[in-house]
Amino acid sequence: MQIIVKTSYPKGWLSYTDQIKRLRERGLEINDEESAKRFLAYSNYYRFTGYCLCFQHYDAQTHERLFNKGTTFEDVFDIFNLDVELRDCISEALELVEISFRSVVAYNFSHAYGPFGHTNAANFLRSFTTRRSDANGSLQPSRYEEWHEDLINETKRSNELFVKHFEQKYQQFPDLPIWTALEICSFGTLSKMFANMLRIDMRPIAMQYALQASTLDSWLHTFVYVRNICAHHSRLWDKKLAIAPQLPPGKMWDPVRPSASRTFSVAMLLNWMLAHDSFEPSVHSAWKNRMKRIMDGFFARFPRQTSLHTGFPKAWESLEVWSAV
Numbered sequence: 001m002q003i004i005v006k007t008s009y010p011k012g013w014l015s016y017t018d019q020i021k022r023l024r025e026r027g028l029e030i031n032d033e034e035s036a037k038r039f040l041a042y043s044n045y046y047r048f049t050g051y052c053l054c055f056q057h058y059d060a061q062t063h064e065r066l067f068n069k070g071t072t073f074e075d076v077f078d079i080f081n082l083d084v085e086l087r088d089c090i091s092e093a094l095e096l097v098e099i100s101f102r103s104v105v106a107y108n109f110s111h112a113y114g115p116f117g118h119t120n121a122a123n124f125l126r127s128f129t130t131r132r133s134d135a136n137g138s139l140q141p142s143r144y145e146e147w148h149e150d151l152i153n154e155t156k157r158s159n160e161l162f163v164k165h166f167e168q169k170y171q172q173f174p175d176l177p178i179w180t181a182l183e184i185c186s187f188g189t190l191s192k193m194f195a196n197m198l199r200i201d202m203r204p205i206a207m208q209y210a211l212q213a214s215t216l217d218s219w220l221h222t223f224v225y226v227r228n229i230c231a232h233h234s235r236l237w238d239k240k241l242a243i244a245p246q247l248p249p250g251k252m253w254d255p256v257r258p259s260a261s262r263t264f265s266v267a268m269l270l271n272w273m274l275a276h277d278s279f280e281p282s283v284h285s286a287w288k289n290r291m292k293r294i295m296d297g298f299f300a301r302f303p304r305q306t307s308l309h310t311g312f313p314k315a316w317e318s319l320e321v322w323s324a325v
Helices: 015-023 033-043 045-055 073-114 141-157 161-167 176-182 187-195 199-208 215-232 251-259 263-275 283-301 302-310
Strands: 058-059 064-067
Touching: 015 033, 015 251, 033 045, 033 073, 045 064, 045 073, 045 199, 064 251, 073 187, 073 199, 073 215, 073 263, 073 283, 141 176, 161 176, 161 283, 187 215, 215 263, 251 263, 263 283, 283 302
Parallel strands: none
Antiparallel strands: 058 064
C-alpha cells in the first residue's frame, strides 16, 4: 500500500510586478510591462499560466517549467484570444444544436405519449425506473425519480412567465407539458432523458441526424461536457476531452478517430448535427466559414502547435466529414 505524504501549499500572493518578474525569470520575453500587467489583472495569473504550458519545457535542474527560447508575452496573448474565438464558435453551434434537439425530443415524445408522458415511469427504461438498494438493504429512489425531481425543482425555480401562467391556471403544476418542461430544464437533464428513453422512441430522433441511437447518446454526453467547459471559460483549444464521443463506423470518420478526444472531433460532430437539422443552410454555412477562419488563424500563427493540441490535421477542411456534409 502506497503512503502519500501531503505537504503544505508553499505558494504565496504575488503582486502584478512580482508576477511579471516570475514570468521573466522563467524565460518569457515581455516588452510592454504595463500592457502585460493590465492583461494579468484581467485574466488572472493562474489562467494565464495555463496558456503558457504549450510554450514551456520541464527543466530537471530547477524542477520548474521554463519558457522555450524566444517565447514572447504576445505569443501567449494571441493563443489566449484564439481560444476565446474558438470557444465562442463552438458555443454558438452548441446553442443551435441544443435548442433544436429540445424541440425534436419534445415533438417525438409527446407524439408517442401525450403532454405528460414523462410523468409515467413506464415510458422509460426499466433500469432507469427500478429502485435501488443501499449498503444496508434500504430502498433508494430510482434514477427516474431523481430525474423527475430535478425537473420539478427546475420548474419551481423558474421565473418564466409561461411557467407562472401554467401554475395559476392548471392543476398539473409543478408538472408541465413535456414541450414546456424541456424549455427550462438543463441540457444535462435533457441528455439524461434521452439516454433513458425506450429504444423504440430513441430511434426516430436519432434517425433525424442519420445516427444510431447509441451514437447520438454518446455525442450528447460530450456536448454537455464541452458546454460546461465553454460556460466556465476554460481552455478548449488544447483540451483532452474527459468524455470523448463514440464515432460512427465508416471511412468518412476514420480521420477523426485518432483525435476523438480533442476539439477537432467536437467541431466535426457539430458540423454533422447542423447539417442534418432543420436550420436554413445559410446558418450552417456561416458557422462553417467562421470555424475555418478561426482555424486558419491558428495554423497561420502557430503551425507547430495546432495539430498537436487541437487535433485538427493539416488540410482538415478538405476532409469528407467536413466538406461533404
